Amino acid sequence: MSEQPQTQTSEQEDEPVRERHLALEQDVREAVWDEDARWLSRTLNRLHPADAADLLEQLSTEDFSEAVKLLGGQLPTEIIIELRDEYREEAVFVLPDEAVAAVLEELDSDDVTTILEDLDEDRRERILDELTPADRATFEQGLAYEEDSVGRLMQREYFAAPEFWTVGHAIDHARDNAEALPTEFYEVYVIDPTHRLKGQVPLGTLLRTPRDVKLADIMEEVQSGITAEMDQEDAAYQFQKYSLASAPVVDKAGRLTGMLTVDDVVDVIQEENTEDLLALSGVNSAEGTDTVLDSVKARAPWLAVNLFTAFIASGIISLFEGTIDQIVQLAILMPVVAALGGNAGSQGLAVAVRAIAEREMDGDASRRAIVRETLTGIANGVLFAIGVALIAGFWFQSAALALTIGVAMFATFVWAGFSGVIVPLSLRKVGADPAVASSVFVLTLTDIMAFFSFLGLATLILL
Incomplete structure (x- = not known):
């Protein structure tokens, strides 16, 4: 009983904070519109660099670019490095070469590599020419490593x-x-x-x-x-x-x-987790500054792959066209088997991809995972097979139809649990990224099993 008033009080205390933040956002916008560089610089310098970066990221793309132009060399280096990738790239693009060179001289070597990666080759050469030979040699060492290697991320200053x-x-x-x-x-x-x-x-x-x-x-x-x-x-x-x-x-x-x-490693962990999450949904880009064209380019290829696999599933259905013509109820119940099986496969896949990313699928652990997910599929298969069979039998008043969908549901759940683990493990073994490619294969295999088992059993039992 006492928790609700405390929650309400906390929300009431947070409300003035939110209002002040929104007011500050509007003040920053107006300062950009009025070209008040002095007020903008003074305000950003009073904030923690991360908070100042968040504030700038609330601006529209056009206003953000104008703010960077307005501040020029007065934009603190600490704020630039705290900006999200797409905003940092825009800031570096807008700043003149002299300002970027000054930023590089203030940063640790790992952050310098991050900035240099944002530049095209010609501009990078121009900016590096403005540095001392020693600094240039040090910074170029970082760029000599592969893009996702530790060499790109490490700091060359140490004790x-x-x-x-x-x-x-x-x-x-x-x-x-x-x-x-x-x-x-x-x-x-x-x-x-x-x-x-x-x-x-x-x-x-x-x-x-x-x-x-x-x-x-x-x-x-x-x-x-x-x-x-x-x-x-x-x-x-x-x-x-x-x-x-x-x-x-x-x-x-x-x-x-x-x-x-650890501050750099936290960024890597977050980026990898985000990348895997997006990949499981068939998306490889989700930046706040993405245009409609960027989003289409990122998503259309995976939708095209899904279109191809959908026709494979449709091909399975076409094999039993005669059965569906005679028993219309099958068309009504097919989505139930496919949807539940697909969800079961996605659950097992999500667990497997996370475990692979956490190095929890090595050696005997992979075999235990296959057994665990298969047994889970069996248990869930029994549970939902009984439930779906009872509903279908009551709905269509047919014990044979109830038996058909119950057995098909059981087989689909077992196959979904097994394939949800074996597919990402197989892809890892051949050198592919399990997070990127697994979902297409798992869903396709599950749909094939769902339709083939349900319609095949219906042909054997009901005709």
Whole structure:
């Protein structure tokens, strides 16, 4: 009884916050329309960069571009890097080359790579020409790696120390060279004379240890094994597995080349989850700035594939045209079998794709998943076969029709549970992305089983 007033009170307290936010959004729009760069710059600088980015993203595409033009070099770097991909790309496109070059000089190397990826090749060369040779060489290293590799994501600023250094030596070095160190880091990486990674010392351990203790005596083994060539998704899995805040990145020879931090990994995890979710629905793009043409291009290919598979299912139905002509009730009940079977297959598929993404389908786990989903299909098949049979029998006053749809429903559920797991596992084995291609195959196989079993049984039992 006491929870409802508390909920209402909370909503009442949130209402003024929402109203202030909406009022601020309108003030920003009006500042853009009035070309009031001073007020706009002052307002954005008062906010957290993430909040300022969210505020700018509420503007229309035209107003956002005008806001970036209005601010020019006054648009804080921290806000630019917080913008969503499509807005960041638009901001970089609008800003002059000099402003983009200035932004690059303020960012960590991992964020620099993100900005450079947004540029076309000619403009990238022009902007890199404005940087110092050392900065240019560093930034080009990131672009040399594959697009989805850790090398594109890693930060090239890190704190490394030789194993013979003491705690005091490391602390003094950090204080004397603060500008060369990354803005945030959590470990001191211990290296040998050839720059190979030997271990790491967490900052908490470093600060609690007497100054005269050697780093080699307190360093810990590095749990992760992340290389610059590794896929970003594999690195993200290691962060989840070992609960990491950061991790060193090494080359093929084991030499320390960079550092990966959790803020970048969170973005990878979110992007991969969103990508898999969209792929299961046959969509590969869902940006807020997408045009109608962009949406059509992203969705039409999958709809075309579905059109092809739909005709396969129709072909199965055509095989039993004579049966349907004689028993019209079959046409009424066919969608029931196909719809329930398709939903059951989609449920198993969603569970399997998530488990594959979480590395929970390796070894014996895949066999257990196949058995589990098949048994689940059997259990649900029995339950819904009985329910559908009772409804059909009562509706059409036919025990034979009830038996037909009940058996067909059972077979469809078992097949849906089995194919919902075996299809994504098979696609993974041949090197395809299970999230992208599985739904088409699972739904097609389920429809074929639904129609073939129902109409085939009807031909045998009812005719």
